Amino acid sequence: MSAETKEREPLFSAKNMKLVTKPLNMDNPITVQVLGICSALAVTAKLKPAIVMSISVMVVLAASNVVVSLLRNGIPQRIRIIVQLVVIATMVILVDQVLKAFVYDISKQLSVFVGLIITNCILMGRLEAFAMGNKPWPAFLDGIGNALGYGLILIIIAFFRELLGSGTIFDIHVIPQAFYDLGYKNNGLMILPPMALITVGVIIWIQRNRNRDLIEK
Amino acid sequence: MNNSNGYILRYAAIMVIIAAALLSSAAMLLKPFQERNMAIEKMGGILDAAGIHGVTTDDMINSFNNYVTEEVVINQDGKVVEEYKEGAKENGKAFSLGLKEQYYNKLQGKPYELPLYILTKDNETVYIIPMLGTGLWGPIWGNIALKSDLNTVVGVYFDHKGETPGLGAEITTDQFKKQFIGKKIFDDKGNFTSIEVVKGGAKKLPKNMQIHGVDAISGGTITSKGVDAMLKNVLESYLPYFNQLRKNK
Numbered sequence: 001m002s003a004e005t006k007e008r009e010p011l012f013s014a015k016n017m018k019l020v021t022k023p024l025n026m027d028n029p030i031t032v033q034v035l036g037i038c039s040a041l042a043v044t045a046k047l048k049p050a051i052v053m054s055i056s057v058m059v060v061l062a063a064s065n066v067v068v069s070l071l072r073n074g075i076p077q078r079i080r081i082i083v084q085l086v087v088i089a090t091m092v093i094l095v096d097q098v099l100k101a102f103v104y105d106i107s108k109q110l111s112v113f114v115g116l117i118i119t120n121c122i123l124m125g126r127l128e129a130f131a132m133g134n135k136p137w138p139a140f141l142d143g144i145g146n147a148l149g150y151g152l153i154l155i156i157i158a159f160f161r162e163l164l165g166s167g168t169i170f171d172i173h174v175i176p177q178a179f180y181d182l183g184y185k186n187n188g189l190m191i192l193p194p195m196a197l198i199t200v201g202v203i204i205w206i207q208r209n210r211n212r213d214l215i216e217k
Numbered sequence: 218m219n220n221s222n223g224y225i226l227r228y229a230a231i232m233v234i235i236a237a238a239l240l241s242s243a244a245m246l247l248k249p250f251q252e253r254n255m256a257i258e259k260m261g262g263i264l265d266a267a268g269i270h271g272v273t274t275d276d277m278i279n280s281f282n283n284y285v286t287e288e289v290v291i292n293q294d295g296k297v298v299e300e301y302k303e304g305a306k307e308n309g310k311a312f313s314l315g316l317k318e319q320y321y322n323k324l325q326g327k328p329y330e331l332p333l334y335i336l337t338k339d340n341e342t343v344y345i346i347p348m349l350g351t352g353l354w355g356p357i358w359g360n361i362a363l364k365s366d367l368n369t370v371v372g373v374y375f376d377h378k379g380e381t382p383g384l385g386a387e388i389t390t391d392q393f394k395k396q397f398i399g400k401k402i403f404d405d406k407g408n409f410t411s412i413e414v415v416k417g418g419a420k421k422l423p424k425n426m427q428i429h430g431v432d433a434i435s436g437g438t439i440t441s442k443g444v445d446a447m448l449k450n451v452l453e454s455y456l457p458y459f460n461q462l463r464k465n466k
Contacts, residue, residue, distance in 0.1 A: 074228070075228075076220055076224060076225045076228055077220060078220060078225060079225055079228070079229060082229070083228075083229075083232060086232055086233070086236055089236075090236045090239060090240060093240055093243075094239070094240070094243055097243050097244060097247050097251075098243075098247065100247070100251050100254065101247040101250035101251050101254070102250065104251075104254035104257075104258070104274075105274065
């Protein structure tokens, strides 16, 4: 073994931090990899459920990444997808139970979507592509990073949908009554999933306009 | 890496056992919290039917205990089996009675017991009857609140397990629920009419029947029929009790 590999890599080395920051922009799971769109459309009508969803995905993704990374040398190749699914499913059920016990209202709003984290492509994608071949700490950071990238987009979408659709931010009215008196109306279309898709489109447009590298030739 | 069948089987077996143990212990630990949330939701539904809105979750148990003055359990002959006035209302028998079993017993022709809540709101007595029925995809349930004349509807509350969003699920909206306010479940001669959920709108009914009908939901025909059947079946079960109550007055 060479001296280089013996030396321990610092916990927050530049390489490790890249795992967290890259998914926020250049490698964003929603806008670049186009994964996890389904829940991005479904739970973003208001900010609060969007944030709870993002936190739930973060917990599930980081924990599953660590668990799979710890097990990676023992997992039999032929059933590795099943093992990954069992790990994700267990985490998702745990999160769902905790939400039901402590934030019941939000858990009702999120309804099936917490359960559907299991089918969120971001999770399987990260486990298969990253956690299976990396140590627990980078895997943990990778999970946090990807969940942050996912959450960031969710929160941006939810912000505009709640503002334009309901005239509120975190259920607090921010559009002054005077606007309504002048004939301003909340845009009911923003509440519906199609406008979330269009919002995602606009975000992708702005992002690619700023990062020319992302534009496919 | 060991990829023999024996290793794979052992690996899978141990993994499943660990996952099962983890999940069942979590479920056991969190159950009391989840049950409390469900109880609070049930209370919210009862208060909502009586037209008491906007009670926060933290405030629910207190408000419920303040508004509800009495919980009654009646049997199939309308006899009062239990009256519960003192103490925390969520401990009453009426509150924990499982409607599903009771209406199943009714269907089988066996004896059954039903709950009833009596509230005092703005110095008026309100009777609240919990309901359970079937929608299109699963159960629907709710509460109906009657004035002390046991005829005029104060309000209703509906919820469902999994009706189609935008169609059947519209029964939970204020727009649908508002229609019930002021409707009557008995006609002028005192015959039970229930409240009909009419496809095509209550205005299709003859003039004198319109007070006993509400509009069904477009595209939610089977759910609407379920609501109609639920109202009829549930209210019918309380008729013997209503008769006794009237006699005693």
